[in-house]
Amino acid sequence: MAPPPSSKAARSRGVWRVARSGVRATTALLRPVQVAQTDPWALAPARPASGLRLRRAAGLGALALVTVLALSILGTLAMLLAIGVASGSDVAGWLLGVTLVLAIGVLLWARGRLLGWQPAPSALPAEEAQDLQALRALHQQARALPRPLRADLERTLQATAGALRATAALPTLTRDAFDVRQAARADLPELLHAYHAAPQQQPELRASLLVIEERMVSIARQGEQDAARAAQAQRAFVQDKYASTTAPGADGGKTPPGR
Numbered sequence: 001m002a003p004p005p006s007s008k009a010a011r012s013r014g015v016w017r018v019a020r021s022g023v024r025a026t027t028a029l030l031r032p033v034q035v036a037q038t039d040p041w042a043l044a045p046a047r048p049a050s051g052l053r054l055r056r057a058a059g060l061g062a063l064a065l066v067t068v069l070a071l072s073i074l075g076t077l078a079m080l081l082a083i084g085v086a087s088g089s090d091v092a093g094w095l096l097g098v099t100l101v102l103a104i105g106v107l108l109w110a111r112g113r114l115l116g117w118q119p120a121p122s123a124l125p126a127e128e129a130q131d132l133q134a135l136r137a138l139h140q141q142a143r144a145l146p147r148p149l150r151a152d153l154e155r156t157l158q159a160t161a162g163a164l165r166a167t168a169a170l171p172t173l174t175r176d177a178f179d180v181r182q183a184a185r186a187d188l189p190e191l192l193h194a195y196h197a198a199p200q201q202q203p204e205l206r207a208s209l210l211v212i213e214e215r216m217v218s219i220a221r222q223g224e225q226d227a228a229r230a231a232q233a234q235r236a237f238v239q240d241k242y243a244s245t246t247a248p249g250a251d252g253g254k255t256p257p258g259r
Helices: 005-030 050-086 090-117 126-144 147-167 175-197 199-246
Strands: none
Touching: 050 090, 126 147, 126 175, 147 175, 147 199, 175 199
């Protein structure tokens, strides 16, 4: 006995709802998640939450599954059409060309989606990014040091990162900028290497770190003061330039003619 038409319609609507929900879920998974911007100068950039990492893994998995499925279907269709082309069918040749174009489109689409999941490139200048990367490597190595020495090294690294940030906008290589680069590229790595070679020299190392920290703090403070003075001078220049031309009587006492 055939089921009544109403049950067939209900079953069709149920299948349609399930399919639509699946499409929506897949589309949501394929959409890259916008991660909140973090401080690019941080020594230990914040890692995304576990939920975001799981979301990213699910999205990449869905992207791989959809891409492989689409290419499998198009590949099978291309093989069948190739048989038709070998049989001398012109229509199969045209359809084979369309299928290959669709396959290329799928690959380009998957590449675009994959690029959307990639982290944003660093906006820091090349040299500053290299120095900051060296400081981050030292920050990772500091975890294996004894607690007092680790605290001193982390403070020095933070001060060096602040000084590096303060000197990044300088148009020329000043003495302060040179000292910051030397500290990040040579002095701090050499001090840490010397400690590993002779751990009994910890007091001397802590004293050297204190000297570098004080110098870096001074450079960062000077950079902040220079930036504040530059902003104040720019603000005063803008006010003098435009306020003098809009003040009453600035045009020699003449007023616009009346209508």
